[in-house]
Amino acid sequence: MMQLDSLRVIVVGGAIGGSTTALLLAKAGAHVTLLERIAHPRAVGAGIAIAANGMAVLEGLGLGPALADAPLVRNGRIVDGNGRALLEPMTAMPPVRMLRRATLAAVLLDAIAAEPRIEARFGSEVLAVHPEGRVRVRHAQGETELQADLIIAADGAHSVVRESLDFGARVSEGIAYVRALVPAGLAREEEAWTSAGIFGSFAVDAATYLYASAGTPALQAAVAARDLDAFRQAWSSAYPAAQPLLAALARWDDLLLHRVVQVHCARWSVGRVTLLGDAAHAMAPNLGQGANSAMVDAAILVDALRSFQNVPAALVAYEKRRRPAVTRVATTSSRLGALADATAPRARWLRDRVLMPVLRMLPAKRAVRDVLQEQPEILRRAAALS
Ligand SMILES: Cc1cc2nc3c(=O)[nH]c(=O)nc-3n(C[C@H](O)[C@H](O)[C@H](O)COP(=O)(O)OP(=O)(O)OC[C@H]3O[C@@H](n4cnc5c(N)ncnc54)[C@H](O)[C@@H]3O)c2cc1C
CATH class of the missing domain: 3.30.9.30 (D-Amino Acid Oxidase; Chain A, domain 2)
Incomplete structure (x- = not known):
């Protein structure tokens, strides 16, 4: 078991993935430097669906009450252009909380501001990283180099960290x-x-x-x-x-x-640098699991850091547990996107009249398990323990 209170971690990117990771690490005792290139992060984006997996992580962090007023979607349905139901709500699907992105961002940023173990440096753009844990940063006063035991890159689908080392990344738009x-x-x-x-x-x-x-x-x-x-x-x-x-x-x-960006990496870690969220596995948005998966990554990574003897072993365990689950979700999301966005009349006729009736009959339990990737209760406990 690693003692995280002697671990110095740099988290690159202060959006949903990076903020959640920084909060979990700090709660577990680590010293965190959060580097975010935007100087004054503010209300950006429109809405976001937070599913039971992401919600469990946020609840484990004690942020559930601040989000409790957001509406729950229990009866979402899929219709055609004339409003005819193609797929009625899958009752086995746990409800999803619909939030303004700005609401979630404000809750996370307030929690970061209140956490003494996080040094948040906004307006700090990472230019490059080194596998030994060095980070080159540009800020208003110039450039500096920082050093950490572990660098976690949550800098999004166009990750600079990913580009500066060999993660074997493939990016498609x-x-x-x-x-x-x-x-x-x-x-x-x-x-x-x-x-x-x-x-x-x-x-x-x-x-x-x-x-x-x-x-x-x-x-x-x-x-x-x-x-x-x-x-x-x-x-x-x-x-x-x-x-x-x-x-x-x-x-x-x-x-x-x-524009939808999809990212596949041959490996998630190089030396002391690891990827998380969209930087590792940006996916089609059709299952609403991109940000949720980033939060699951955060909970599992911090759990692995707590449970293993050293950073390299924890990074292996993190990738071993997360990669198959997230690949499954990303593949399904991409297929669902292709199906949902089919516009050719013949393809839509086949989808609506032949495929959807079959889909309606499939057991939903397995699909729900695959989408959520981890049991919410395990995630809630892991996040609360941090
Ligand atoms: C249309 C659409 C709808 C979606 N709907 C949902 C949904 O309902 N539910 C869901 O779970 N997901 C949804 N997603 C996916 C979700 O938006 C992403 O998966 C999620 O935002 C990824 O979070 P992240 O923290 O990994 O990366 P990002 O949100 O991309 O954050 C990266 C952060 O890193 C910072 N950064 C970048 N480069 C640097 C640098 N060099 N130095 C310092 N900082 C840097 C950026 O400023 C940013 O703050 C949707 C996506 C799309 C396109």
């Missing part, structure tokens, strides 16, 4: 999605699989979160021209229910545009 927050009361609590791709709308705390594909030629053209009317028009003909939601947008800049 896919379809673009837009996301937005519009006033409360407009959510349909459904995801529509339509001739223009996916459109979802769910209530979050005091707002409605909407997301939509931007993959068809008409939608791509609207995005390229930043033409909100053309975007509204393309969506309203594919999914009339989108109309009031898109009408609530005042200007193009109310939409956040995000």
Whole structure:
């Protein structure tokens, strides 16, 4: 068993994955330096679905009460463009909490500010890392080099840390999605699989979160021209229910545009440097498991650091436990995305009339276990123990 109170850790990236990791490590006694390139992290992003696995980690950290007001989705369903149900709620699926990203970010940043074992350095951009634990950092005053026993890179899908060492990474880009927050009361609590791709709308705390594909030629053209009317028009003909939601947008800049990035690495650790969250395994968003998986990574990594004799052994155990589970989820999410975003009429007919009735009959228990990757109770206990 390693004593974490003598461990100096640098965490690169202060979003969901990095913040959760820093908090768990500090709770376990380690000295943490958190490096985040954004000087004043603030409310960014639209909404996010936090599933039972991610929620268990947050609850283990004592952050459950601060998030308890966010709506729970129990009856989410998948419909076609005319609102006909393709898949009714899978009752075995545990409810998902829908949050504004800004709410989650504020809760995590407040917890970091209150944790004396975390030295958070905002406005600090990591330029390169060395397998022996050295980190080159640029900040307002110039550049410095830091040294740690362990570097955890949670710097996202375009990770600089990953690029500076040989993790055998493959990065691919896919379809673009837009996301937005519009006033409360407009959510349909459904995801529509339509001739223009996916459109979802769910209530979050005091707002409605909407997301939509931007993959068809008409939608791509609207995005390229930043033409909100053309975007509204393309969506309203594919999914009339989108109309009031898109009408609530005042200007193009109310939409956040995000291209899906998928990352596969041959290895997650090189020397004293390890990857976590999107830096290790960015995935298609269709199962809503990217950020949840980052939090599961954090809980399992800190548990491994506590349970093994030294850092190298803990990193081997972390990757051994996480890689198969997360690969399964990423593969399923990517397949689901391809299915949901199919826009060719014949492919949609086959999906809606042949495949979905079969899917409806499959036992959901195994699928739920695979999506959540770890039992929430184990994650809650691991996070609470840290
Ligand atoms: C359309 C869409 C919808 C999604 N919906 C969901 C959902 O409902 N549920 C879910 O679980 N996931 C969802 N995801 C996935 C989720 O957003 C990501 O998996 C998650 O945000 C990854 O978190 P992270 O902390 O690993 O990385 P990021 O969120 O990318 O954070 C990386 C951090 O590192 C910082 N950074 C980057 N480079 C450096 C550097 N060189 N030095 C210092 N700091 C640096 C960045 O500023 C940032 O703060 C969705 C994704 C998309 C595209």
